[in-house]
Amino acid sequence: MNEFLMYLTNGIVIGVINAISAIGVSLIVGIMRVVNFAHGELYIFAGYFSYHLSASLGVPPLLAMPLSIFFIFLIGIGMERTLIRPTYGDEMYSLIITFVLSIVLQNAALLIFGPYPNKPPNLVSGATNIFGLYHYGNQRLLSFFISIGILLFIFYLIKRTWFGKSIRAVSQDREMSSLVGVDHLRVNMLSFGLGAALAGAAGVIVAPIFPVTPTGSSAISLNAFVVVVLGGMGSLKGCVIGGLALGIIENLGAAYLSTMYRNIFGFVILILVLVFRPWGLFGQKAQ
Amino acid sequence: MLEVKEINVFRGDAQILWGLTMKVERGEIVTVLGANGSGKTTLVESILGVHHPKKGRITFLDTEITFKPSFHITRIGISCVPEGRRIFKDMEVYENLEMGAYPEKARISLKETVERVYSLFPILRERKKQIAGTLSGGEQQMLAIGRALMSKPTLLLIDELSLGLSPKITKEIYGAIKKLHQEGMTLLLIEQNAMLALRHSDRGYVLETGRITLQGTSQELLGNEHIRKAYLGM
8 A cells, every 4th residue: 555655656746747848848839839849858958957067067956957947948949039930830840840859959968968867966865754654755755846836836927927928818819919919929939938948847857866868858758748638738737637647657557567668658548538538638629 | 190001912912902091080980891801801900010011101190000010019009809809718808908908008007997998898897707708799899899998009990890799789889989989099990880880980981892992971971872872771
């Protein structure tokens, strides 16, 4: 029983991180109709940034995390300005460009960081006894709380701020939102940056738990796409529920069925959702 | 206040507007009448910067706005109620109104402007927490007008105000338009429903296949034989 609870906790911790990463994809799809295949690479880069900032340059780990996320945000903005902006109006082009970019970045990561998994130092050590039932690593607990903090921040940003409202308006009706005065090119740019930063946030949170490697990036993108499809396009709540569901199913499946199939569970869910509920758990049926 | 001079507008390869000239003076209500496909919506969208003319110019308060992007045009004081209302359906009524006040200088007085909109359309106050997509057609039109007022425009464009609304609601909304006009608002109405629009406006233009074919005071137009036949069905 305690073992089960531990696997479940693992699933929830990974689940909230999944959710952050997936919201990054979902925002960009919802607002710009662009599928960012280079999502996983941004995540990996963030992991390496935080590793090198703290391990090689001696920046305190707690500062290295936001700094890495900020770098990824800038990279995201740069990507939108140079590569994505010229493709507006033709979804096929942006699809090809981000796909090519994902290959280029993955190989760049191999060149720059090498093929070895790297792991930034833990922020905390030891373990905590959870309700007297089992011991759970403090680093994972901290990652969980940081993730919850980030999720709350995103919900606040989207629901309450002018930027968030303009994001929602643009994703509902781009032309109308410019008629009320929203500069939608600027919103596009910032939300691409935000989407990238969320990939980065997931990357720096995960890196101390699971070391990052350049070749791991496709699985990360795929994972985010599965969550977005599962939760339903453009639904924040969907991303959170979808992320948790995938995290829990993967962890319980790996524990009780086989670790080898860990990544297969995601695909099975993806196929089931596409067959039975193609608009996702919280998405809306297209009219 | 608004001057459209000799504009030629294309959509793709097709020319929609042919040397169109018109103007709206401060404090007026002007109606543009036209059947489906006459180019009414293209005219509205050219003024709003959605399409840019190939030839000609558009000025507002003596500033050229011909090639300005849409978001800029709202910021300088032209606001619109587009055809089909286009409210943000997944957002709350209040959030829709907030979006109307998106331009920097409108945000400062958001609270007062909301109150003004509520006093014009009290139903919106009752519905403020409701998701906008669940409103009735008439309420959605009120919301669209309310949203357009939130930016504190000097010129309000309304495309197809009465489309799909019951006569009762249409009358109610025209009542609100009259009130706005008395408070000093300048309005440009783009309409198929000639009778109501002309009755409530000072001047009118008739748009046919992308050209202005007739213009005059509303009284003149209401008495015109061609208009009576083609638009009023008399």
